[in-house]
Amino acid sequence: MALPHRSLALPRLPLTLRAALSLLALAAACRRGPDARDSGPGAVRIGVITAITGTQAAFGQAHQRGYALALEEINAQGGVLGRPMSLDTYDDQSKPDIALQGASKLVDQDHVPVVLGSYSSESSLALVPTMTRKQVPLVMPTATADNVMEQKSAWVFRLCAGSGDYAAAMVGFLKSHGAPRTLAIIHEDTNFGQSNAAAMRKAATASGMMIVDEESYGAGSPSYSPMLQRVKAKGPEILYFASYLLDATTLMRQSRQVDINPRFFTAAGTGFSAAEFPTDDKGAGKDAEYTIAASQWVPQVKWPGSKEFDEKFVAKYGVHPGYHAVQAYAALKVTAEAINQAKVAEPAAIRDSLRRVHLESAFGPIHFAENGQNPHPVVITQVQKGKHVVVWPEDIAVALVLDTPPWSAR
Amino acid sequence: MGAILQAILTGLLTGGLYALIGMGLALVFGVMRVVNFAHGAFLMAGMYVAYFVATGLHVSPYAGFLLVMLVLFVLGLMTYALLIKHVMSASHSMQILLTAGVSYVLIGLAQLVFGADYRQLNLPIASQNDSIAGLTFNRAYVVSFLIAAGVSTTLYLVVARTEIGRAMRAVAQNRAVAGLMGIRVERVSAIAFAIGIACAGIGGALLLPVFYTYPTVGEPFQIRSFVIVVLGGMGSIEGAAVGGVLLGVAEGLTAYLWSDSYSQVVNFALFLLVLLVRPSGLFGRSAA
Numbered sequence: 089m090a091l092p093h094r095s096l097a098l099p100r101l102p103l104t105l106r107a108a109l110s111l112l113a114l115a116a117a118c119r120r121g122p123d124a125r126d127s128g129p130g131a132v133r134i135g136v137i138t139a140i141t142g143t144q145a146a147f148g149q150a151h152q153r154g155y156a157l158a159l160e161e162i163n164a165q166g167g168v169l170g171r172p173m174s175l176d177t178y179d180d181q182s183k184p185d186i187a188l189q190g191a192s193k194l195v196d197q198d199h200v201p202v203v204l205g206s207y208s209s210e211s212s213l214a215l216v217p218t219m220t221r222k223q224v225p226l227v228m229p230t231a232t233a234d235n236v237m238e239q240k241s242a243w244v245f246r247l248c249a250g251s252g253d254y255a256a257a258m259v260g261f262l263k264s265h266g267a268p269r270t271l272a273i274i275h276e277d278t279n280f281g282q283s284n285a286a287a288m289r290k291a292a293t294a295s296g297m298m299i300v301d302e303e304s305y306g307a308g309s310p311s312y313s314p315m316l317q318r319v320k321a322k323g324p325e326i327l328y329f330a331s332y333l334l335d336a337t338t339l340m341r342q343s344r345q346v347d348i349n350p351r352f353f354t355a356a357g358t359g360f361s362a363a364e365f366p367t368d369d370k371g372a373g374k375d376a377e378y379t380i381a382a383s384q385w386v387p388q389v390k391w392p393g394s395k396e397f398d399e400k401f402v403a404k405y406g407v408h409p410g411y412h413a414v415q416a417y418a419a420l421k422v423t424a425e426a427i428n429q430a431k432v433a434e435p436a437a438i439r440d441s442l443r444r445v446h447l448e449s450a451f452g453p454i455h456f457a458e459n460g461q462n463p464h465p466v467v468i469t470q471v472q473k474g475k476h477v478v479v480w481p482e483d484i485a486v487a488l489v490l491d492t493p494p495w496s497a498r
Numbered sequence: 499m500g501a502i503l504q505a506i507l508t509g510l511l512t513g514g515l516y517a518l519i520g521m522g523l524a525l526v527f528g529v530m531r532v533v534n535f536a537h538g539a540f541l542m543a544g545m546y547v548a549y550f551v552a553t554g555l556h557v558s559p560y561a562g563f564l565l566v567m568l569v570l571f572v573l574g575l576m577t578y579a580l581l582i583k584h585v586m587s588a589s590h591s592m593q594i595l596l597t598a599g600v601s602y603v604l605i606g607l608a609q610l611v612f613g614a615d616y617r618q619l620n621l622p623i624a625s626q627n628d629s630i631a632g633l634t635f636n637r638a639y640v641v642s643f644l645i646a647a648g649v650s651t652t653l654y655l656v657v658a659r660t661e662i663g664r665a666m667r668a669v670a671q672n673r674a675v676a677g678l679m680g681i682r683v684e685r686v687s688a689i690a691f692a693i694g695i696a697c698a699g700i701g702g703a704l705l706l707p708v709f710y711t712y713p714t715v716g717e718p719f720q721i722r723s724f725v726i727v728v729l730g731g732m733g734s735i736e737g738a739a740v741g742g743v744l745l746g747v748a749e750g751l752t753a754y755l756w757s758d759s760y761s762q763v764v765n766f767a768l769f770l771l772v773l774l775v776r777p778s779g780l781f782g783r784s785a786a
Binding site: 305338 | 504624710750
């Protein structure tokens, strides 16, 4: 159907108004965040993709803060290859298709030699084939879904532990804490949730536990109570969540409403491990208390530099960092180290250097195995008095596990 | 059985909010024949206004919604006078482009001014539950529902019983003839548009105690509003009220009986089914 040509122009809008609207739209299109604009021509530009806007913005902010601290330190120590380092940040808006656009923009237009990102497993998975085709190394700080490593790309490196590690650690913890027999899995329905649910299904079944219910949900809904009622009716001893932050908050509030009382509320890190989760203004507040999560890092771990990282972070941002921030921090540190060892900021040289690099970081020792995976240990934390404290494994635990009281007794 | 009743109850309480939001879109479409793609963005604006009224003035959204209503009403009047008025006689695609543009500008402004980070209130009432006859009532949801029901009823009475309501219905029936009969069509349209926007804003304010806000929070509600308006018969506000409640119950029941992930699938299945079988909506009369 052909539209009359006349109708395609904005009729009768005053010119000034049209100009003002275009300006507004233009201003809105400019994203916030550290970028490369203030760097000199000699700077080494590194590509970063993360979720600055959208539902995962809290994690994107943690990334940005971690990157910013690492960048400060790297540049204070002389940068890389004797030149300052700068970040070229692209916002994936918490969406995988936008992450892909970011990869094209950063590699084809800005010619960065290495890209760090993205935040979510969904966005990171989308990047793997593209970065492999473009032959530029991709360093993943936080994507836990194990399928991001399954394509066996020579260009992909992952710092964090994956969904299989989370499930194994949680099953290990549960075995030493009453060996429960029944479990329900509740997961958000994108790559992160699906992958962590599949990993837990496998690990729990292998250890003799029975999965009595498995629920998938869409993040960003105001009401999960009908789903939680279903779970309650199945009477599982343990709940295992794979959730981002906003849904984790709603889920715990409505667990109180539905009055579901498992022996433990457990989770695959992420929302339940976020620094914001136990707070009132950004998370579930007191409803987060007693929840247990597989986690990658807490400020109290023994690795050299983690205490200093925590102190610097608190001094700069006024809050303690969650593991997402330190992963971004360490990812940039190890990338800088690799570039220095490569002696040239070229994709293939950086890739070869990433394969060899060893770094003692605040996030623990980093060395990528043959498949690009950094073997990273998982700890189990519990929210106690508004803080994430390590409760397992025993050799590094700082507190005993507290029993979860029923909602009526809280 | 009790659990199914509980799922229906939960759906009813959310549905009350959907109803109010949907009625706003239905009013705008009914009176002006403009499909407002910025409805969700105005809902987001309402949530931010409610948030700042709560944190800045220490007025809970349960009273603050009145202020939100005023602010959004004025915002609606301004949007009408500056933009919508100029495309009233243009094609539908033109109007859709314009309202979609308004939506992008609002979302972009929110990102610039407030940042992408989400905000929530975490009022104590959101964690308070009452148990009556084996059913659990979350107080925040109940209060939001009651206010939404009150506002919806008021809106219905305004449209059905008052002079301005009669004028709106006249404009909805036939714009040209209404003008000839001495109705100030432009003024009536402006008021209808502003009331529609205010409904979205109040809906946002009432959602805030049980939800959170961020610049793109309105997107799913935009889509739900379309489903509601189609369910209720394009442009009928009573129909939209029933459509909203039905949608809430359908979501609750789907999540309970099947899976939360499928509740959106059921929404769209309903949407398509109604369009196929009863294009005039469940409660609409066939288009004249």
